[in-house]
Amino acid sequence: xxxxxxxxxxxxxxxxxxxxxxxxxxxxxxxxxxxxxxxxxxxxxxxxxxxxxxxxxxxxxxxxxxxxxxxxxxxxxxxxxxxxxxxxxxxxxxxxxxxxxxxxxxxxxxxxxxxxxxxxxxxxxxxxxxxxxxxxxxxxxxxxxxxxxxxxxxxxxxxxxxxxxxxxxxxxxxxxxxxxxxxxxxxxxxx
Numbered sequence: 001x002x003x004x005x006x007x008x009x010x011x012x013x014x015x016x017x018x019x020x021x022x023x024x025x026x027x028x029x030x031x032x033x034x035x036x037x038x039x040x041x042x043x044x045x046x047x048x049x050x051x052x053x054x055x056x057x058x059x060x061x062x063x064x065x066x067x068x069x070x071x072x073x074x075x076x077x078x079x080x081x082x083x084x085x086x087x088x089x090x091x092x093x094x095x096x097x098x099x100x101x102x103x104x105x106x107x108x109x110x111x112x113x114x115x116x117x118x119x120x121x122x123x124x125x126x127x128x129x130x131x132x133x134x135x136x137x138x139x140x141x142x143x144x145x146x147x148x149x150x151x152x153x154x155x156x157x158x159x160x161x162x163x164x165x166x167x168x169x170x171x172x173x174x175x176x177x178x179x180x181x182x183x184x185x186x187x188x189x190x191x
Contacts, residue, residue: 042073045153046183051129063129071114081109083122084142087132100124151186
């Protein structure tokens with residue numbers, strides 16, 4: 001009776017079955033993670049801060065924050081209508097939040113659904129624009145989805161490295177009417 005080759009063949013078959021089982025489990029886990037990554041929304045934001053041209057002795061010069069939100073993911077995303085714009089200057093310790101919303105013709109703001117490839121714009125207004133313009137200003141935009149996922153995008157005006165450049169910019173900042181940032185991905189904040 002020759003049982004040795006049969007036992008050896010069974011051992012090889014068992015090892016191959018275990019290896020295939022581990023490979024299959026790893027492959028299905030990889031595919032599940034990849035599917036979840038594809039389903040995760042990806043949004044880009046582009047911020048613009050603007051104000052009317054400088055007029056001597058003007059009573060007010062409001063600033064307008066405008067953010068374009070673009071869904072560059074593969075699934076739709078529904079955003080709450082409210083958007084927060086934050087302006088912060090670490091040099092002067094100025095910090096303020098401005099509430100805005102997505103443009104809508106409706107009387108009451110409704111959530112905004114963006115299909116893949118679509119974009120929407122949200123705006124807010126600051127009554128006085130002088131504090132939100134200048135060197136070293138940092139701007140942030142917070143957008144919240146209806147699933148309570150929070151998206152954050154930060155934009156920083158170029159830092160001034162020398163005292164002479166800072167002083168020159170301080171004299172001419174009142175004439176500045178627009179700051180426009182390039183499009184950038186919004187970071188998902190964990191809650």
